[in-house]
Amino acid sequence: LAKTTQPISMDSYEGQEVNITCSHNNIATNDYITWYQQFPSQGPRFIIQGYKTKVTNEVASLFIPADRKSSTLSLPRVSLSDTAVYYCLVGPSGGYQKVTFGTGTKLQVIP
């Protein structure tokens, strides 16, 4: 599975757009990029998933450049409730191997 690198932490004020970038230089052709959100003492939950270009849902957008060696999770107009750890995962859709979450990016939203 592709190794991912994310910033350890980020701070943002309420109402701002937040972009969290994940590097995955050795992404394979059949790998998808998936982002999870985890609140303290809760299990992670799925946010968004994409393969290339841009994906948007009601929660976030995911931007993937043509070379797919990185991806950016964009959270529009964050609120205090978006304070959480965000994980980037890369792997095949039919993944059946070890799944490594890494340490994620701790986002702190400031009033």
Next chain:
Amino acid sequence: EAQVTQNPRYLITVTGKKLTVTCSQNMNHEYMSWYRQDPGLGLRQIYYSMNVEVTDKGDVPEGYKVSRKEKRNFPLILESPSPNQTSLYFCASSPLTEIFNYGYTFGSGTRLTVV
């Protein structure tokens, strides 16, 4: 309601006393997995199972055992717990073909303290 149920939520035990943390899912998922989470270390996979009677080691399997005798259950067994196994544990499940599509469903976690 589709869910992954872990029990117990909290457990304090003594070194060397065997314990089992149960995990059950009601979604007919093939893939199940156990993680432990420690401050600064993120989520680390302990064991995973692709289906009944098929299990394999994750990144940190030492000191743990699992079994998958039924599709819905995937218990985590600590034969002789030690203080370094004090952690927050999560069970997760997924359809085998959708792990990286729509991902895992996680349980609520079990906070284990070994004294």
